[in-house]
Amino acid sequence: MFDDNWCLTFPFEIYGTNTRYKRRLKIFDFILNSKLKMPTESAMNGGIGTESYAKNSRYQRGIAETAKEIITEGIKKNLDIEKLSLTSVNTFRIADFGCSTGPNTFIAMQTIVEAVWKKFETELSDSQVPDFQVFFNDRTSNDFNTLFASLPPERKYYAAGVPGSFYKRQFPKDSLHFAHSSCTLNWLSVLPQEILDNSSPAWNQGKITYSGERKEVFNAYALQYAKDLDSFFKARAQELVCGGLTALVIPSVPNPNNDLSNITFPSYDLLGDCLVELAERGRFDAAKVDSFNLPVYYTYPNELKAIIEKNQDFSIERIEVLNIQSKHQIDPDSKAYSLGKRAVFEGLLQEHFGSEFMDELFDLYTEKVEETAVLLNPKETSMVTFVLLKRDIRIT
Secondary structure (H helix, E strand, O other), X not given: OOOOOHHHHHHHHHHOOOHHHHHHHHHHHHHHHOOOOOOOOOOOOOOOOOOOOOOOOHHHHHHHHHHHHHHHHHHHHHOOOOOOOOOOOOEEEEEEEOOOOOXXXXXXXXXXXXXXXXXXXXXXXXXXXXXXXXXXXXXXXXXXXHHHHOOOOOOOOEEEEEEOOOXXXXXXXXXXXXXXXXXXXXXXXXXXXXXXXXXXXXXXXXXXXOOOOOHHHHHHHHHHHHHHHHHHHHHHHHHEEEEEEEEEEEEEOOOOOOOHHHOOOHHHHHHHHHHHHHHHOOOOOHHHHHOOOOOXXXXXXXXXXXXXXXXXXXXXXXXXXXXXXXXXXXXXXXXXXXXXXXHHHHHHHHHHHOHHHXXXXXXXXXXXXXXXXXXXXXXXXXXXXXXXXXXXXXOO
């Protein structure tokens, strides 16, 4: 292995002062000093201020509201409470993976608790309704203080926080009866390294996300996503009791049907354009833009189904695309739209580019949103897929 000084001297000996290779050198040096990892662990903006996730997650709230009915139906039809291995203390345990700071997680948890409660009352008796314990899980950097400060006072469950990656085991074996995740499993655990390598065909120069037009970049993202989702299912398979349910609400795109060129994300491209413009203004070096990518991937139903079936620990009870238009319309106000993106991505951007540029960046983003048709959503391909899984009986 070479030492850090290699990247500072060797390229100049070969390429002299060529501008192209100076830029590549800066990228290589930046990645090396970052230990080949770009930030992916930043949480949503905490607190309850103007730029917080709690105040700017209208889109995610619309998804949570839309999913209420289908989650309730899934519990009524697929949860076999007589066969679930409830412990001697008679507690039904639920975990929400990727809870963020609220309030959207509380919508889902209330829906699950009420549906299970009614199931017990209907099929057994009031006296046999168990206690409910809800575990709120998210990254260690998540603002759990805001989450717990805003817990519903009339909730019918005991609450606990569990910080840690949802792609790893967080609970003892056979300890959960229900797992839930909404707007979480589109986040990668780590960026695929080839998109940061300027010698790779997948180097994503000047872009901050993938699209179907760049197959090498797309494939790198897709491979990492498959690895992450496999890790998620393996972890949940250990934590859930046999017969336990998992409800997943996953931002996604339509099946590409062998035409990846239709997969585009204009709103992310617009954010990338803003970063390029700030680099041109001299706020930071262009190499920083080339070494930044959003750790976000949008799966599609056929791909998602194939990954789940490969795992073999779960049976698919239901998978379908949700129509969220009745509960959510994109806000035509460009400032509100920009704040929504800031609440989600500011932590990542701040860690990579510096906090001093965030106001300028999102002011510029707001201006560009106003100037373009992105709010009319003519090319945006994102949608939401709901999946209900049951933990199969273990064969030892």
